[in-house]
Each structure stands twice: as structure tokens, then as C-alpha cells.
Amino acid sequence: xxxxxxxxxxxxxxxxxxxxxxxxxxxxxxxxxxxxxxxxxxxxxxxxxxxxxxxxxxxxxxxxxxxxxxxxxxxxxxxxxxxxxxxxxxxxxxxxxxxxxxxxxxxxxxxxxxxxxxxxxxxxxxxxxxxxxxxxxxxxxxxxxxxxxxxxxxxxxxxxxxxxxxxxxxxxxxxxxxxxxxxxxxxxxxxxxxxxxxxxxxxxxxxxxxxxxxxxxxxxxxxxxxxxxxxxxxxxxxxxxxxxxxxxxxxxxxxxxxxxxxxxxxxxxxxxxxxxxxxxxxxxxxxxxxxxxxxxxxxxxxxxxxxxxxxxxxxxxxxxxxxxxxxxxxxxxxxxxxxxxxxxxxxxxxxxxxxxx
Ligand SMILES: [Zn+2]
Ligand SMILES: [Zn+2]
Numbered sequence: 303x304x305x306x307x308x309x310x311x312x313x314x315x316x317x318x319x320x321x322x323x324x325x326x327x328x329x330x331x332x333x334x335x336x337x338x339x340x341x342x343x344x345x346x347x348x349x350x351x352x353x354x355x356x357x358x359x360x361x362x363x364x365x366x367x368x369x370x371x372x373x374x375x376x377x378x379x380x381x382x383x384x385x386x387x388x389x390x391x392x393x394x395x396x397x398x399x400x401x402x403x404x405x406x407x408x409x410x411x412x413x414x415x416x417x418x419x420x421x422x423x424x425x426x427x428x429x430x431x432x433x434x435x436x437x438x439x440x441x442x443x444x445x446x447x448x449x450x451x452x453x454x455x456x457x458x459x460x461x462x463x464x465x466x467x468x469x470x471x472x473x474x475x476x477x478x479x480x481x482x483x484x485x486x487x488x489x490x491x492x493x494x495x496x497x498x499x500x501x502x503x504x505x506x507x508x509x510x511x512x513x514x515x516x517x518x519x520x521x522x523x524x525x526x527x528x529x530x531x532x533x534x535x536x537x538x539x540x541x542x543x544x545x546x547x548x549x550x551x552x553x554x555x556x557x558x559x560x561x562x563x564x565x566x567x568x569x570x571x572x573x574x575x576x577x578x579x580x581x582x583x584x585x586x587x588x589x590x591x592x593x594x595x596x597x598x599x600x601x602x603x604x605x606x607x608x609x610x611x612x613x614x615x616x617x618x619x620x621x622x623x624x625x626x627x628x629x630x631x632x633x634x635x636x637x638x639x640x641x642x643x644x645x646x647x648x649x650x651x652x653x654x655x656x657x658x659x
Contacts, residue, residue: 303437305464305643305657308343309333312651314603315364318343319466319645320353323435326414328355328379330430330441330466334367338603342368344655351376355410358383359443360427361390361505369395386426386544390505401428403543422446422454423623424506425534425544431460437659440465440639444646446623448477450517451510453546461638464659469644470624477622477629484511485518487596487619488570492523496592497565501583501607503576504530507599507623509538513549515570516556526560527572565590577605587615599623 303323309316315336320329327349335341350372358381359365369381370393381395388400401408401418409415414434421427423444430441440462447454491498502508508531515525527535535557538544560571562582575583576599584606587595598621601608610616624646625633634642641659643652 303435303463303659305466305659306345306349307643307645307652307655307657308345308349309335309341310364310645311643311655312648314648315367316341316343317365317645318345318368319441320345320349321434321439322349322352323437326354326434327352328357328414328432328434329353329372330357331359331365331443332356332368332372333362333364336364336600336602336604340367342371345372347376351378353377354379355414356381356395357416357430357432357441358387359421359429359441360384360424361387362424362444362503365444366391366393369393384426384428387428388426390426419455419457420453420544422449422452424452425538426505427452429455429457431457431462437464438462440467440637442467442625442633444468444470444624445633446477446625447629449510449623450481450513451545451549453544457633458636459638462640464641464643464657465634465637465639466643466645467630467633468625468646469627469630469650470646471620471622471626472647472649473626474628475626476632477626480620480622480626481514484596484598484619484621485514487617488515488518491594491596491617492568492570494594496567496594497569497571497590498523498594498596499571499573499587500596500598501573501576501578502531502598504574505534507621508572508574509535510623511598511621512557512570512572516552523568523570524558524566525556525570525572526558528560528562528574530574531572532557532559562586565593567592575605576607577602578607578610579605584610
């Protein structure tokens with residue numbers, strides 16, 4: 303059996319893995335690049351036609367941006383994803399199979415079966431453990447154990463011939479250290495006296511960070527969020543499938559809805575425009591010199607977040623919603639994986655794009 307890396311290793315986004323055995327072929331994720339060029343996965347027309355399934359780990363563009371391209375280029379198989387992922391993506395695949403969260407095991411045919419679990423990266427994100435033609439394969443997707451908001455079905459004691467594992471951050475510390483750095487940076491920024499802004503993606507770390515700040519600062523620094531993010535809080539915050547047990551008891555009004563205009567000193571604001579792609583977001587920042595801006599995720603090729611950071615107008619501190627190199631190693635040790643292929647790290651390119659196992 304062979305794994306072809308069609309993107310996602312030593313790459314900016316574009317996560318895509320093609321697996322072919324004697325009897326079955328499938329793809330895990332079909333993302334476009336995040337460098338602003340929307341580069342497509344390196345898949346031949348034969349691979350696209352041969353693949354019977356596309357397993358989608360979560361909604362983010364670096365995992366789903368090329369689904370339409372696959373369908374327009376001969377892919378006629380089923381696209382598997384969670385219900386939350388389906389709701390979040392803009393392009394709806396023609397032939398979608400929604401994973402049933404009450405029965406996280408599925409047999410697609412006698413020789414291809416799978417199990418999945420929540421990864422803790424965002425609502426609807428799943429990992430896959432696939433058994434095919436006698437081989438066992440694990441795909442972590444974007445993976446984050448112990449997130450402050452999202453539940454993760456931690457992967458322990460799995461045996462796999464191949465494991466493709468999130469290893470987005472080259473650093474050798476762990477999430478606790480990174481979350482503490484974010485809380486400290488927020489504390490420092492708020493000490494300056496003005497309001498504090500966090501540009502975040504529509505689906506992902508916003509609720510996790512808001513939860514950390516609420517747990518750290520209590521009522522001292524009221525937390526506001528755009529209607530889009532607060533809508534998710536209302537939908538997900540009291541559903542035990544996504545959120546941790548202790549969160550379910552918090553009242554909804556610990557996070558307030560924000561009109562994206564009003565700013566008060568000492569308050570925290572979440573703006574769902576991580577890359578500052580909208581002119582309105584930039585106007586808000588430009589017209590409020592007293593507003594501190596903290597970027598907490600990768601700065602992509604589209605939008606203007608990068609230039610705000612480079613000019614010094616925005617500060618940067620990384621929020622962990624992927625694994626560090628240390629945590630990738632931790633996960634490998636906690637399981638029995640014969641071959642580990644780290645992915646999602648733009649700086650680390652493997653020696654080969656093809657693995658036989
Ligand atoms: Zn993601
Ligand atoms: Zn990703």
C-alpha cells in the first residue's frame with residue numbers, strides 16, 4: 303500500500319493525502335494553499351478518478367478548498383464528514399456521507415472500515431482510524447487535546463501501520479506553556495488601559511480563547527464577540543458533544559454580542575476576520591490607536607494581518623490549536639505506530655512524497 307503526499311508537508315496549507323492499495327484507493331482531506339495562491343493538491347487525473355472516498359477531517363479551507371476541484375475533475379466517490387463540518391463549508395459536495403456521532407464506527411465494505419473521534423481543534427473536527435486491505439491507518443487531522451473549549455477523544459493505545467499526525471509547530475514545548483503565554487500577553491496589553499482585539503477565524507480558536515480569558519480574568523475584563531462567533535457559543539456552549547462538561551453550566555451572557563464598532567477600555571473583543579481581509583476590520587484598527595491588537599494564529603498570504611504585524615501595529619502570540627513537535631512525539635509514544643508522517647508544518651519537508659507500508 304502507498305501513501306502519496308499531495309500537499310500539506312513542508313507546505314502552506316493544501317493538506318491532501320492519497321492512499322492506494324491493491325483493492326481500494328481514497329483521499330484524506332483536499333485543501334488549497336494558504337499562501338494567497340490557492341494552489342491545488344498534486345493529484346494526477348487517474349488518482350482523482352480512482353479514489354472511492356474522500357475523508358474530510360474538518361471545515362478549514364486548507365483541508366476542504368479543493369473538494370469542488372476534485373468533483374470537477376472526475377471524482378465521483380463519497381465525501382465523508384461530520385454534520386458540523388458540513389454546515390460550516392461553503393461548497394457542499396454532491397455525494398456527502400454524514401458521520402453519525404452516536405455510532406462512531408462504520409464499515410464501508412468488507413475490506414474498508416473506520417472509526418473516528420473528535421480532535422478538539424474546532425467544532426466538527428475528527429480524526430480517522432481506517433482499516434483497509436488488512437492495513438491500519440491513522441490520520442489525526444488538525445489535533446488538539448486538552449483544549450479549553452472543545453472536547454477531544456484522545457488517541458491512546460492504537461496500533462497502526464501508518465500514522466499521519468499534526469505537527470504544525472516546530473517548538474518543543476506543550477500547549478499549557480503556549481496558553482500561559484497568550485494569557486500573559488493579554489494581561490500586558492490590558493494593563494495599557496485600552497481595549498484589546500483578537501482577530502480570529504469564524505470556526506476555531508475564538509471560543510477556546512474566550513473561555514481561557516473568562517476563567518483567568520472573570521468579570522474584570524468583559525468579553526465581546528461578533529454575532530457569528532456568539533451564535534456558535536449559543537449553539538455549541540450548552541451541548542456536551544462539543545464542549546467540556548464544566549462549560550455547560552456557564553450562563554450564555556458571560557460572552558456578549560458585539561456590534562464591531564463600540565470599544566470600551568479594559569474590554570476584550572473577538573473579531574471573526576483572522577487575516578484582516580475586510581476593509582471594515584482595518585478601519586476599526588486604524589481609527590482606534592488606543593486599541594491593542596493580538597494575532598494568535600498563522601498569518602496567511604491573503605488579507606492584511608501580516609502587514610499589521612510587520613509594521614508593529616499588531617502583536618503576535620501563538621494560540622495552540624495544533625500539536626507542537628514535542629506533542630507529536632508524545633502522541634506517537636502513547637500509541638503503536640510503525641510509520642509516522644508529520645504534517646501541517648510549513649518549514650519541515652519530508653525526504654519523500656511517497657511512502658510504502
Ligand atoms: Zn484547521
Ligand atoms: Zn489545517
